[in-house]
Amino acid sequence: MASWGAACIETEPLLAADTVVSPMSHDSPPVRRLADWDHERLEAVAAEHGTPLYVVDLDRVAENYERFAAAFPDAHVMYAAKAHTGQAVLSKLLETGADIECAAWGELQRAIDAGADPNTLQYTAVNPPDRDLDRAVELAAEHPGLTITGGARDTFDRLEERGYNGRVAIRINPGIGTGHHEKVATGKDAKFGIPYDEVPEVAADVRERFDLVGLHAHAGSGVLHDDLDDHCRAIGKVADMGREVIADGAELDFVDFGGGFGVPYREDVEPLDMEIVGEKVREAVGDLDAQVKLEPGRYVVADAECILTEVNTVKETPAATVVGVDASLATLIRPAMFGSYHPIRNVTAPEREAEPVSVGGPCCTSADVFCTDRPLARPERTDLLAIGNAGAYGYELANQFHSQPRPAEVAFEGGETRVVRERETLADVTRMER
The missing domain is CATH 2.40.37.10 (Lyase, Ornithine Decarboxylase; Chain A, domain 1)
Structure with a gap:
């Protein structure tokens, strides 16, 4: 079985051939503290535009994405839009080379409005309302490259009721939750994903009705040093399930391990060393005959x-x-x-x-x-x-x-x-x- 790095090179490149990514500045620190902002510039925009005021540095957004992508050179890195769906942010990331993962119909539309090719989008909804599922199916009819992820048997039944037979992924609940707060530890919350032990049976059923192209999981959000080992343990479980489903006959394009990697909000906490994180993730994944996907959100924009x-x-x-x-x-x-x-x-x-x-x-x-x-x-x-x-x-x-x-x-x-x-x-x- 090939390593996941080799597998992703064989299946599809990280970026389209005509995508130009600017080199990351060597002066870009792994975390930006408040003291690093230009105070005179902040005072000037507050005087001109009033307060309260959000100020986003689009160059920093691009630097953060490029740093993350450099740590996972063989992976397909998608930006998790739910962290920040502003058109300026999405457009900057598309320009930088990111694809977009969307957790709701509105995010799909916002990504398209920002210039995303619908065929590159991944729709990972949780308990999608009927109107959202209707629109996703209509969009996929025109753009068959769109992937719809289901985290419940009902979701797949509802897709079949709508006449859909296109690309799908199965969201797995690995039973391991990580992150900065219990409300974001999705990997152990029953709301998210198919129970781990039921995935092989669900995969066999889904293959009969749809084009099963991937597995997906997300353990949690805001993962820093103390949570990293548990996070990698969840990644390892998902990779094991990927190997099992492939051994059962599925031809998976990808296994998506979600995002979750955090940035330090407190001044005395050091940022993650993404090179070390990349090594730990590769070790956790091991050999996997499918493209590895990752979905940073917070890491890119926080x-x-x-x-x-x-x-x-x-x-x-x-x-x-x-x-x-x-x-x-x-x-x-x-x-x-x-x-x-x-x-x-x-x-x-x-x-x-x-x-x-x-x-x-x-x-x-x-x-x-x-x-x-x-x-x-x-x-x-x-x-x-x-x-x-x-x-x-x-x-x-x-x-x-x-x-x-x-x-x-x-x-x-x-x-x-x-x-x-x-x-x-x-x-x-x-x-x-x-």
Whole structure:
């Protein structure tokens, strides 16, 4: 049996022949900290476009993708769109050479709008609504290269009911979950994928009805050093299942091991050494007569974006110094949803003496807090603060709680700055009401 590196070279190249990928800058660090952003440039865009404001560095997005792809030169690396579906981000990644994996119909459409060839897309929905499945089947009828992944027997039955007999992959539940929070440890959550021991039987059935081209799994998200061994153990189980299904007669184009590799949100945590990660993954996969696919999402975009927010209130209390800002859990919900740590920096005066403060927004809930008793260069009213690592699931989870319009998004690319998402107005918030 061939090694997975050799197998992928034989089946299909990583990039199309006419794709041009710029060489990755040797000055690109494995993680960008808030102190690495150009503070003068951040102050300038905040003054021009207001706050709260998302700022995405598209060059950093490309650098992160290229670093990941370089660590897996024989794999087919797809970007997991759910981390950030902004058109500017998707277009930049397509230009850089990435293909796109989509977890919902809307993501398929956004990828196509950004310039993706539908024949290169992979649709990995969980419990897809009827309307989404209808549209995916219609899209595949026109673009038979599209792959639809099913994680339940019902999904395959529903596809057959729609007359579909094209390319499918089976999502496996490896029974091992990893990541920064139990809510993202999908590899052990029954919601995701066919139970591991049932996969051979399901594969035999699916081969009779469809063109079974792959297996898929995703163990979790935000994997760093402590989770890496478990993550590779999950990869090894999925690879073992790939070999079993192939031995049973399936001719798989690929086995997709998902993404999940994290970036350090805390300043004292070191980034993953992707060369070492690549070696560990190759060891876990072993010989596999199919293309290996990987789907980084967070790794590509997390540290490429920050949020700018203005201080409007400083309140001394016996319990804490409370710093009020105009960003809220409607801007960035991850701290409220996952208890996530996001670095915060005083852009206006980083040299001031640090003191412990609690930073929160204008929402009428105690969950609207970005940090509690964290040392920060003493904020004063009208200071500009930056909240880091906002690129992954930041704007994607932004909402309109308290009738707050969602913020604008500005992109840095080279020396240019442009608005890539307009700030909503209250009229936008209420537009669909009757």
